[in-house]
Amino acid sequence: MTRMADDDPRPPPIGLWPLFLRFLRFGALAFGGPVAQIAMVRHELVERDRWMSSERFNRLLAVMQALPGPEAHELCVHMGVRARGRIGGLLAGLGFMLPGFLLMLAAAWAWFRFDVGQGALAAALLVAQAAVIGLIARAVERIGRHILVARSLWLVAALALPATLAGVPFWIVLPAGAVIHGLAATRRRGGALAALAAAATVSVLWLLRPAAPQAADVGVAAPVLASALALFLTGLKAGLLTFGGAYTAIPFVRADVVPRGWISDATFLDGVVLANVMPAPLVIFGTFVGYAAGGFPGALAVTAGVFLPAFAFSMILHDRLEQVVEAPAVHAVLDGIAGAVVGVIAATVFQLAAGLAGQGPGWPLLVIGGLALVAAWTLKGRFAAPLILAVAAAAGQLWLG
Template sequence: MAAEQHHHRGTAREVFSVFLKLGLMSFGGPIAHLAYFRSELSERRRWVTDRQFAQLVALCQFLPGPASSQVGFALGLHSAGLRGALAAFAAFTLPSAVLMVLFAYGTTLFDGTVGQGLISGLKIVAVAIIAQAVLGMARNLTPDATRASIAVIAALCALLLSGTPGQLLAIVLGLVAGYFLCREPRSITAEKFEQPLVFGISRRTGILCLGIFALLFLGLPILARSLGHGELLLFDAFYRAGALVFGGGHVILPLLQDAVVTSGWVSESQFLAGYGATQAVPGPMFTFAAYLGTISTVGPGGVFGAAIALAGIFLPGLLLLLGVLPLWNMLLQRAWAQAVIRGANAAVVGILAAALYSPVFTSAVHGPEDFSLGLLCFVLLVSWKCPPWCVVLIGSLGGVALALLGT
C-alpha cells in the first residue's frame, strides 16, 4: 500500500491559494465542502490519503463547530503549520463572508431567472462532486464486505434519523463495529495503516487551548452582562452558538435565531433574508454570522460587527480542535484504535452517500434536464478528469441555460 502514501506538503502561500479557490467554488453545504476538499487535496494534490482525510472528518463530526472549516484548518495545519492553518481558514472563509457583508449593505444577489438558474446549476454540480467523492472513498475505505456493510448501515442511520443525531449515531456504530469486526493481524496492520497526520501541536498547547475555550465559555456571559458593552454581548452570543452546535451547517440556525431575533437585535424578516442569501454563496454557512453582525442593533455594526460575529462563531470550534488533536494522534498509535478508525472511516462513506441522496440530490434534481446536466458534470470529473473549477463553470452555465429555456 506504499503507493498510496502522500508525501507532498504545501507552503502557507500555497495553502492560501488552494483554499481561496475552494472558498470561491465550494457550493452546497458542509458535506459538499468535504467532497471538494477531497478532490483537491487528496486526489489532485496528494497532500493526504483518503484514510487520513476520513480520520479528520470523523474527528470533526464529534466536535462542536463548523465541521468543514475544522477539517480545512487541520489540513492547513498539517501542510504548513499554524501559518498554514490560519491561511486555510482565512482563504476558505473570506469569499462568503465578504458576499454576506455586501448583501447586508443592500446588494441584491441572485435575483431573477438568471440568478436562480445559476443557483440551480451550482446545486447540480454539488451532486456530481459528492458522487465522485463517494465513489473514490468507497474504493479505498470499504474494500471488503464488512466495511461495505458498515457503510450501508451508516447511510441508513443518516437517512432515517436526519440531521446531526443521525450522523453521530452512524459514526458511533461505525466505531463499535470497527472495534469488533475490523481488527487485522499485527503484520498486516503495520503495512496498511498509515501514520497519523503531523500537526506539530504539543499536549501542553492542546490543554491550553481547551482551558481558553472553557474560560471564554464560562466567563464571557458574566463579563458581557456585568459590563453591558455591545461588542462583548455580540461576541458572547456568537461564541455560545458556535460552542453548542454539532455538525455545523443548518444546525446553527435555531441557536442564531434565539441569539439575535429573540433578543430583538435583528428582525425575523432580516434573518430569513440573510438565510436565503447563505444558500447562494460558496463557503461555510457559519459566515451567516457576518451578515447578522453587520446589521445587528447591538455592537458596532458594519464591517467591525461582522468581524466580531465571525470571530465569535468560529473560535470555539477551532480551540476545541487544537485541544484534541494531540490526544487524537496518540490514540491512533494503538492497534485497537486503528480498528475503530477503520469502522469510522466506513461510516463516513455511508454518511456521504446518504447526503448525496438527501438533501443534495433531492433538492437539486427536479427533472430529466437537471439529471442530464448532473450526469455530464459527473462524467467530466470522473472520466475526463476535468478540474472541479471547470466543472463548476460548466454546471453553472448549464443551470442558467436550462432556466432561460424554461421561461
C-alpha cells in the same frame, strides 16, 4: 491515539503564500454545503496530491463530524497545520472562509443601504424565506438520521423539542441531553431516569420563575446597536454548539438576537437565504446577522466567534483530536448534546414558521415551505439549495410582486 504510519503520505513542500491562495480558491468554489466542500478538498488534496492517505482522511472526517463547528472549515485548518504547522492552519482557515465572508459582508451592506428587504423584491424574499424554512426542516431529518442512532438519543431529541418551544433555554436542554444519554449508554437506566426527572424539575422551575421587570420606556430615540462583545459571545455559542452541520447554529444565533429585538425573524431568514447561495460554510449567515444587529463591528464579532472554535480545535488539539473524541465518556457526552440539538432545530422550524405566517398569506407560505422540503428531499447536487431558493423567489415575485 492511533499513530500515523511511517509511510503515510505527507503534504509536498509548499510556501505560506501558495498555501493561502490554494485554500482561498477552495473558499471561492465552496458552493453546495459541507458535503460538496469536503468532496472538493478530498479530491484535490487526498486523491490527487496525496497530502494524506484516504484511510486517515476518513478517520479525521469522523472526528471532525463529532466535534462542534463547520467540519469543512475544520478540515481545511487541519490540512494547513499538517502542511505548515499552526501558521499554515491559520492561513488555510482564513483562506477558506475569506471569500464567503467578504461576499456576505458586501451583501449585508448593500441589503441595508438600499433597503432590499422592503423594496421591489420584498415579495420574492418573503417566499424565499418560506422556502428556506423547508430547507431547514430537511436538514433536521438529514442530521437526525446520522445522530439519532439509539433510543435514548431519540428520547433526548423528542424531549428537547417541546422544552424549547415552551421556552426552556439551551443551557438546561443540552446538558440534560448529555447526562441522560451518557447514563443510558452505560446501561445505568435508573440514573438516566433520575436525570430526566431532575431536568424536568429544573425546566418547570425555570418556566414558573417570576417575570423579569420590564425596562423603562426610553422614548423614540434611535435604536441602540448590540454591543460587539455580546455579538461575539452569540457567535462563540453557535460555534461551540454546531453539531452535525451548520444548520445547527441557526437556533442558537436566533435565540440570542431575535427575542432581544436586535433583528426580526424576517431579517434573520434573509441572512440564511443569502448564506445558502454563497460559496461559504452556511454559518456565514452569522456575518449578516451581526451586521444587521451591530453594523460592521457586529459582523466581525459574530464571524470571529463562530469560527474561533473551528480554528482552536484543529490548531491546539491537532495531535490529540482522535484520542479526545474517541474517549467513551467524551463520545457519549457529545452524542447526547447532538441529540438534544436535533430537537432544538426542529423547534426552531416551528418558531420560524409561526413568525413567517404572521407576515403575509399564512397558509400559502407554509405550502411553499412544504414544497421546498419535498424539493430538497428529491434534488441532489451542490446547487440544489440555491436553485430551490431562486425558483421560490421568482415565483413569489410573480405571485405577490
